Amino acid sequence: MAGVVEQRSIDVVPDDERHGSAVSQFTLWLGANLQITAVITGALAVVFGANAFWSLIGLLLGNLLGGAVMALHSAQGPRLGLPQMITSRAQFGVRGAVVPLALVIVMYIGFFASGSVLAGQAVGELTHLGETPGIVLFAAVTAVAAAVGYRLIHTLGKIAGLVCALAFVYLGIRLVQRADLGALLADHRFGLPVFLLAVSLSASWQLAFGPYVADYSRYLPRHTSARATFWWTLSGSVLGSQWSMTFGALAAAAAPAAFVGHEVSYIVGLGGAGLIASCLYFVIALGKLTINILNTYGGFMSLVTSVSGFRGQRTLSPRGRSAYIAGIMVAGTAVALLGKDSFLTSFKDFLLFLLTFFTPWSAINLVDYYLISKERYDIPALSDPAGRYGAWNVRALTVYVLGVLAQLPFLATHFYTGPLVAPLGGADISWLVGLAVPAVLYWLAARRDTARTMAPGPRQEEPSPAGSGG
Numbered sequence: 001m002a003g004v005v006e007q008r009s010i011d012v013v014p015d016d017e018r019h020g021s022a023v024s025q026f027t028l029w030l031g032a033n034l035q036i037t038a039v040i041t042g043a044l045a046v047v048f049g050a051n052a053f054w055s056l057i058g059l060l061l062g063n064l065l066g067g068a069v070m071a072l073h074s075a076q077g078p079r080l081g082l083p084q085m086i087t088s089r090a091q092f093g094v095r096g097a098v099v100p101l102a103l104v105i106v107m108y109i110g111f112f113a114s115g116s117v118l119a120g121q122a123v124g125e126l127t128h129l130g131e132t133p134g135i136v137l138f139a140a141v142t143a144v145a146a147a148v149g150y151r152l153i154h155t156l157g158k159i160a161g162l163v164c165a166l167a168f169v170y171l172g173i174r175l176v177q178r179a180d181l182g183a184l185l186a187d188h189r190f191g192l193p194v195f196l197l198a199v200s201l202s203a204s205w206q207l208a209f210g211p212y213v214a215d216y217s218r219y220l221p222r223h224t225s226a227r228a229t230f231w232w233t234l235s236g237s238v239l240g241s242q243w244s245m246t247f248g249a250l251a252a253a254a255a256p257a258a259f260v261g262h263e264v265s266y267i268v269g270l271g272g273a274g275l276i277a278s279c280l281y282f283v284i285a286l287g288k289l290t291i292n293i294l295n296t297y298g299g300f301m302s303l304v305t306s307v308s309g310f311r312g313q314r315t316l317s318p319r320g321r322s323a324y325i326a327g328i329m330v331a332g333t334a335v336a337l338l339g340k341d342s343f344l345t346s347f348k349d350f351l352l353f354l355l356t357f358f359t360p361w362s363a364i365n366l367v368d369y370y371l372i373s374k375e376r377y378d379i380p381a382l383s384d385p386a387g388r389y390g391a392w393n394v395r396a397l398t399v400y401v402l403g404v405l406a407q408l409p410f411l412a413t414h415f416y417t418g419p420l421v422a423p424l425g426g427a428d429i430s431w432l433v434g435l436a437v438p439a440v441l442y443w444l445a446a447r448r449d450t451a452r453t454m455a456p457g458p459r460q461e462e463p464s465p466a467g468s469g470g
Contacts, residue, residue: 005318006149010304012379013081018221022228024154025074026236028216029209031161032294033240034168035287036118037111040263041205042245043252045198047260051187052253058198059245063238065199066206069362069435071234072370073210077217078224079375082382083301084214088361090377091368091442092400094385095309096392100361100400101302104211107354108299111208112142112292112332119288120336121264126281135336142289143329146296147322150219153293160290161240167271167283168243174270175247179254193426197412200428204355205241207431210362212298299328308383356411359434360403364396364442372446395445403438407431 008017045055073084080087085104088097116135124134145152217229251259251266259266264284271280303324369375381387407430409418421428 005147006151010083010086010301010308013219015222018078018081018219020154020220022078022217022220022224022232024220025217025229025233027161028154028157029233029236030240031157031159031164031287032291033237034161034164034244035115035291036122036244036263036267036284037115037288037291038205038241038244039248039251039267040118041201041241042248043259043263044201044248045194045245046249046252047256048194048197050191050194050198051189052184052249053186053188054190054195055198055249055253056185056246058195059202059249060242062199062202062204063206063242063245066203067234067238067241069366070206070209070213070237071230072366073362074213074217074233075226075229076369076375077214078220078222078229079226080214080377080379081218081222082214082379083218083305084210084212085302086305086382087214087369087377088365089309089382090373090389091364091393091396093390093393093396094382094387096390096394096397098306098309099397100211100357101306103357103361104302105299105306107208107211107358108295108302108328109332109335110354112139112295112299112328113335115288115292115295116142116333116336118264119285119292122268122281122284122288125264125268126278126285132337136333138285138289138292139329139333139336142292142296143325145289146293146300146328147325149297150216153216153297156290156293160286161236164283164287167280168247171267171271171280172247174272175250175254178270179250181250184250184253193424193428196427196429200355200431202241202245203431205245206237207358207362208354209237210358210365212294212301215298215301216294296325296328296332299332300324303327309385353413355431356407356434357404359407359431360400360438363403363435363437363439364400367439367442368446371443396442399438399441399445402441403434406437407434 042055042059045059046052050058076084076087085097085101088100091097092099116139119138120131120135122134123129123138124131127134127137129137145156213233217224217233220229251270255266264281267284268277268280271277300321369377378388381389385391407418408416409420410424410428410430410433411418412421412426412428412430418430
């Protein structure tokens with residue numbers, strides 16, 4: 001059992017515990033994206049005004065752009081052997097990293113809640129217990145699986161990838177039989193605002209993985225090719241998400257009244273009744289279980305990272321691990337039960353809200369890792385507030401805040417619309433601003449900080465040449 005239950009949390013994974021290959025990133029992220037919340041995300045592009053043809057193109061563009069950023073984070077895992085968010089201490093300071101961490105924790109709870117709403121419907125139908133007991137039961141199973149940790153997560157990803165792929169092939173055939181695909185794609189009228197909304201929805205989907213993607217590549221051997229890690233992660237995540245989102249967009253275009261607000265029942269009804277319906281309910285729950293375990297595990301890592309920045313804690317007892325995971329589960333379940341009746345609109349705004357806060361973090365983290373620190377961090381200093389990275393990096397935190405503020409004039413959500421949205425025809429380009437502005441500002445600021453150009457820390461090797469491996 002000790003070999004199955006993960007013993008490590010935010011501490012460095014030693015070389016003798018590294019295992020696997022970069023292909024594991026493909027199976028994990030394929031399985032994590034072949035699921036109903038991605039289907040809903042694709043449907044939103046049509047629900048909010050885009051035609052099916054341009055929705056699919058916009059969704060693909062957003063998946064590719066956001067997925068590339070996400071995969072660059074994944075490539076850090078084998079190199080550093082650390083969870084993703086603890087590397088934020090190199091940019092924001094050992095304690096300053098709590099600022100983006102707090103927002104990341106909100107993200108995990110939100111995604112846990114949204115996934116539990118949809119999976120709870122499936123579990124409730126499958127067990128005949130109803131939606132609310134289904135949500136609670138699903139959340140409890142998620143927490144137990146997350147407590148087991150890394151190996152179970154990757155195993156489940158492989159199983160879910162295969163099972164859900166077969167289910168989506170079957171559902172795709174059933175959808176094409178029921179709907180006139182040619183008629184759905186015949187409307188080529190282009191509207192920039194709704195096209196950019198489709199791009200933003202899928203880009204935000206991918207970018208939201210950034211704060212935890214390296215958590216699932218950190219056990220790979222240190223010399224695993226950065227190129228291989230990048231491409232296997234990107235291909236699995238883009239293929240899985242685009243597949244799901246395409247199905248969602250076409251389903252919403254074919255039968256908007258039947259699909260919107262009844263997503264789970266529509267998908268199951270599309271497949272059939274009796275045993276087939278039960279199998280599809282199981283597939284929906286399995287797909288959501290995979291991604292909700294990632295959210296719970298990532299939330300656990302982020303909570304430990306936040307607390308340890310002030311307490312100096314590097315390791316965690318099994319009891320402590322269970323307590324952190326239980327906290328994420330309880331919070332996520334409470335949000336799911338409170339928000340289950342207004343899911344669709346709330347989820348769209350939640351995605352775009354997340355994008356506002358995570359694009360500046362991604363930009364700062366990637367510029368620092370690849371351009372400033374040249375893939376080298378002083379690992380011991382990441383746990384020392386008095387060390388090289390300090391307790392609070394006011395310069396980086398200022399850039400982060402400016403990156404968030406720079407997006408507000410371009411942001412379009414249900415509860416807030418910036419003043420520059422109307423002149424752009426209603427298009428939301430805030431995420432592009434959120435990547436570009438902090439990237440440039442941080443690069444200029446960090447170049448002045450001579451401490452960041454010091455020799456690599458004692459636990460690091462010289463970085464591999466750019467583009468090496470395969």
